[in-house]
Amino acid sequence: MRRTWAVAIKEIKQVSRDPISLLMLIGMPMLMLVLYGYALNFDVEDVSLAVQDRDLSSGSRDLVDRLIGSNRFELVATPPPGSDIERLLERGDAAAVLIIPEGFGRKLAAAENAEAQLLIDGVDSNTATTVLGYVNGIAAGINATRARERLRVEGNEALLSAMINYQPRVWYNPEMVSSLFLVPGLIAFLLMFTAVLSTALSVVREKERGTLEQLRVKPLGTPHILLGKLLPYLAISLIGVVLILAAARVLFGVEVRGPYPDLFLATCLFLVGALGWGLLISTIADTQAVAFQIGVLSALLPTLLLSGFLFPIRNMPQPLQIISHIVPARYYLVILRGIIVKGSDLSPFWDQMAYLAIYTFIVLTLAAVRFKRQEG
Amino acid sequence: MSDARRDRQPVVEAKHLVKRFGKFTAVDDLTLSVDEGEIFGFLGSNGAGKTTAIRVFCGLLRPTSGVARVLGIDVTDDPEEIKRRIGYMSQRFSLYEELTVLQNLRFFGGVYGLRGKAYKEREKWAIEMTNLQGKEHLKTGDLPGGWKQRLALACAVMHRPKIVFLDEPTSGVDPISRRRFWRLIDEMAGEGITVFVTTHYLDEAEHCDRLALMHAGKLMALGTVDELKEVFSDRAVLEVKCPDIIEGLSLMSDQEWVLETSVFGTRMHVVVRSSEEGKRQTLRLLEESGNTPAEAREIVPSLEDVFIHHIEKEEAAK
Numbered sequence A: 001m002r003r004t005w006a007v008a009i010k011e012i013k014q015v016s017r018d019p020i021s022l023l024m025l026i027g028m029p030m031l032m033l034v035l036y037g038y039a040l041n042f043d044v045e046d047v048s049l050a051v052q053d054r055d056l057s058s059g060s061r062d063l064v065d066r067l068i069g070s071n072r073f074e075l076v077a078t079p080p081p082g083s084d085i086e087r088l089l090e091r092g093d094a095a096a097v098l099i100i101p102e103g104f105g106r107k108l109a110a111a112e113n114a115e116a117q118l119l120i121d122g123v124d125s126n127t128a129t130t131v132l133g134y135v136n137g138i139a140a141g142i143n144a145t146r147a148r149e150r151l152r153v154e155g156n157e158a159l160l161s162a163m164i165n166y167q168p169r170v171w172y173n174p175e176m177v178s179s180l181f182l183v184p185g186l187i188a189f190l191l192m193f194t195a196v197l198s199t200a201l202s203v204v205r206e207k208e209r210g211t212l213e214q215l216r217v218k219p220l221g222t223p224h225i226l227l228g229k230l231l232p233y234l235a236i237s238l239i240g241v242v243l244i245l246a247a248a249r250v251l252f253g254v255e256v257r258g259p260y261p262d263l264f265l266a267t268c269l270f271l272v273g274a275l276g277w278g279l280l281i282s283t284i285a286d287t288q289a290v291a292f293q294i295g296v297l298s299a300l301l302p303t304l305l306l307s308g309f310l311f312p313i314r315n316m317p318q319p320l321q322i323i324s325h326i327v328p329a330r331y332y333l334v335i336l337r338g339i340i341v342k343g344s345d346l347s348p349f350w351d352q353m354a355y356l357a358i359y360t361f362i363v364l365t366l367a368a369v370r371f372k373r374q375e376g
Numbered sequence B: 001m002s003d004a005r006r007d008r009q010p011v012v013e014a015k016h017l018v019k020r021f022g023k024f025t026a027v028d029d030l031t032l033s034v035d036e037g038e039i040f041g042f043l044g045s046n047g048a049g050k051t052t053a054i055r056v057f058c059g060l061l062r063p064t065s066g067v068a069r070v071l072g073i074d075v076t077d078d079p080e081e082i083k084r085r086i087g088y089m090s091q092r093f094s095l096y097e098e099l100t101v102l103q104n105l106r107f108f109g110g111v112y113g114l115r116g117k118a119y120k121e122r123e124k125w126a127i128e129m130t131n132l133q134g135k136e137h138l139k140t141g142d143l144p145g146g147w148k149q150r151l152a153l154a155c156a157v158m159h160r161p162k163i164v165f166l167d168e169p170t171s172g173v174d175p176i177s178r179r180r181f182w183r184l185i186d187e188m189a190g191e192g193i194t195v196f197v198t199t200h201y202l203d204e205a206e207h208c209d210r211l212a213l214m215h216a217g218k219l220m221a222l223g224t225v226d227e228l229k230e231v232f233s234d235r236a237v238l239e240v241k242c243p244d245i246i247e248g249l250s251l252m253s254d255q256e257w258v259l260e261t262s263v264f265g266t267r268m269h270v271v272v273r274s275s276e277e278g279k280r281q282t283l284r285l286l287e288e289s290g291n292t293p294a295e296a297r298e299i300v301p302s303l304e305d306v307f308i309h310h311i312e313k314e315e316a317a318k
Helices: A002-016 A019-039 A058-069 A085-090 A104-109 A125-153 A157-162 A178-209 A211-217 A222-252 A260-284 A288-306 A318-326 A328-341 A347-373 B003-007 B050-057 B079-085 B101-111 B116-130 B145-156 B175-190 B225-232 B245-253 B275-288 B303-317
Strands: A047-053 A073-077 A096-100 A117-120 B012-021 B024-034 B039-044 B065-070 B086-089 B163-167 B194-199 B210-215 B218-223 B236-241 B258-264 B267-272 B295-299
Touching: A002 A019, A002 A222, A002 B101, A019 A178, A019 A222, A047 A058, A047 A085, A047 A125, A058 A073, A058 A096, A058 A104, A058 A125, A085 A096, A117 A125, A125 A157, A178 A211, A178 A222, A178 A260, A178 A288, A178 A328, A211 B086, A222 A260, A222 A347, A260 A288, A260 A328, A260 A347, A288 A318, A288 A328, A318 A328, A328 A347, B012 B050, B024 B050, B024 B218, B039 B050, B039 B175, B050 B065, B050 B163, B050 B194, B079 B086, B086 B145, B101 B116, B101 B145, B116 B145, B145 B163, B145 B175, B175 B194, B210 B225, B210 B303, B218 B225, B218 B303, B225 B303, B236 B275, B245 B258, B245 B267, B245 B275, B258 B303, B267 B275, B267 B303, B275 B295
Parallel strands: A047 A073, A047 A096, B039 B194, B039 B210, B086 B163, B163 B194
Antiparallel strands: A096 A117, B012 B024, B012 B065, B210 B218, B236 B267, B236 B295, B258 B267
């Protein structure tokens, strides 16, 4: 233990005297949190809407007022009849164009089917789906009101009670802000980034400089060296976690709702696995540049793409879903969202914890075996 | 070998030691023993197998066959115990450049389990030995090569090992620092520490009590400097000067009375059976070929001559 300690203390002194690695370990994640946090936003707000109202009746104006009044849309243009509507969509000036044909108001008043056309820019399918949902919702609201009116006029009010009257309530994230969904993923991503690269680069740097050979001639076993490398970076990464959580709270209003000890426990387990992955990389790469590339390819990309951070795993093709099972962030992310957003404790996530523990165990064993074998 | 030496247990011992990497034989049937307090020089060109042999002795590599023992411990039995009891310094010095002098000492002391008073004592000793007083808080990377070298040596012997392995410790260091470093090595040997040092500087070899000459993984010769030079006891080394060395060399090497030839800068060394006869024949030959003015004189053979002699013998045997 004393020897492990000697290596760990040396590592901390080294890092603290090396502003660049400190910056990479703590500064980079903060910067990325801010960048990603603001840039990554799935919320669809202030959709630019152009309206070509060829009817100019009270019925058509009412529809437009309802859309704008929902605060989801922003009226950006009212092209007169006959003008080039396509251009608005092509140039991206409007994300949606509503065309209300002549006679819309008249048909409405006459209780006929009143048609209107909505053109949506579908290049960004997520936004298009959301816009469509907004408009459908608003139209359904209008239709429901009209139906109720009609039934009342016709004296069939009894039929009203035969309608489905569901009360939707969104739990955990009632305002449905995407930052609440994204920030936990971002934390997993940033931790993976710093943890994997910190141990990988630190060991490979010693390889490059010849000090690793020196360590091997010392009475240090593989566990002494590997633990001596792992522990300091675990401590530094945990400091990073605190900073990221603080920043997430200040910048994005994301608070940890669940118990901190549970969050700490899960984070430690995830971090040890990630640091172990970095150690494993260090037994493969001989230069820092190669270690960096392997780190990005084997840890960062899967965490970004296959963990469920940005893209739901259930929507992925079967082969990718299978691969996603070996991405540790997949399990950590479920735990993080549970604790941070849902205010849960660790108990519902024992199977995720078990997966993480198995992953960590396998990675550390492999790293130790490979590290020892390199002695020749 | 004197009787006194025979009684003591060797500090380093190799018997028919072989280390192969795939098909490449880095160390080929090496047998040697190093006694306590000796400065043992391990000489050879790059790729001669010196570093591989040292790595086997340090418990870093397992021998393919044969036996290697250090301080009586077989390297395959307990490499960890060997690592605890030896010192090792590599040609790259292997210090942590971003740490200060003291931080390096403390780390390497800590690795050997030194703490508290025991550590402080060794720290004081190390600073005095390396002459780094007042430089304790400088960044190691900013130190000149010679200082780094002495610090690396101090770090390697913080735990008072009985033997220290130095792998080309003087490569890339200026001549004054080299001389100073050898004075340190002499002092350590005086304290009873066995020094096993590899080098390819033949002038440094003269500091060693005994030498092993390695070539292509094989041990060519082993003994004191004088013993090694005995291969020239029945022959003479002539230093020959003539205007066209290349021409002269090819002419000389064809003569049956010339045993060996080699070029040393603007001169050549010619090994003959008898000094007087050889000198006469050499000058006559060069004059006949018009390669004049020519000079020839007998010299005391250097280690380099010994080394070349062995390599040529080996190459000829192939």
